[in-house]
């Protein structure tokens with residue numbers, strides 16, 4: 686039995702690359718995450734709003750993925766920093782988001798917008814820890830009663846014709 690299959694047998698929530706045990710807020714290097722978010726914020730393309738945003742997240746295998754907002758002359762198609770972050774997550778090997786932070790122009794914590802809360806939920810689930818201006822909170826507080834992948838897997842009755 687491999688180490689991973691033993692872990693999977695012992696823990697129904699196991700998935701490859703998961704941080705062993707419960708990764709509580711105190712085990713996360715939030716200073717490093719904020720630094721990564723502030724660094725990537727400098728790469729933002731925000732000529733229209735003048736509101737650069739940087740986001741950084743810890744992945745369950747220890748990677749840090751980042752993203753910055755990218756605006757467009759056609760304002761409505763601008764991309765939030767979280768869009769780049771989840772793209773980077775998948776482009777660099779996938780995995781689950783464990784901890785997330787986002788900073789605005791002043792380098793201080795910024796809440797993800799509604800759309801991005803859904804993006805984060807897809808890749809971090811209810812356990813994802815999110816840094817906010819009022820502390821570290823789980824995704825269940827950032828996006829209560831979330832719709833997620835498990836809702837799609839439930840049977841919904843006869844197929845409509």
Ligand SMILES: [Zn+2]
Nearest residue numbers: 765797798801
């Ligand atoms: Zn957003």
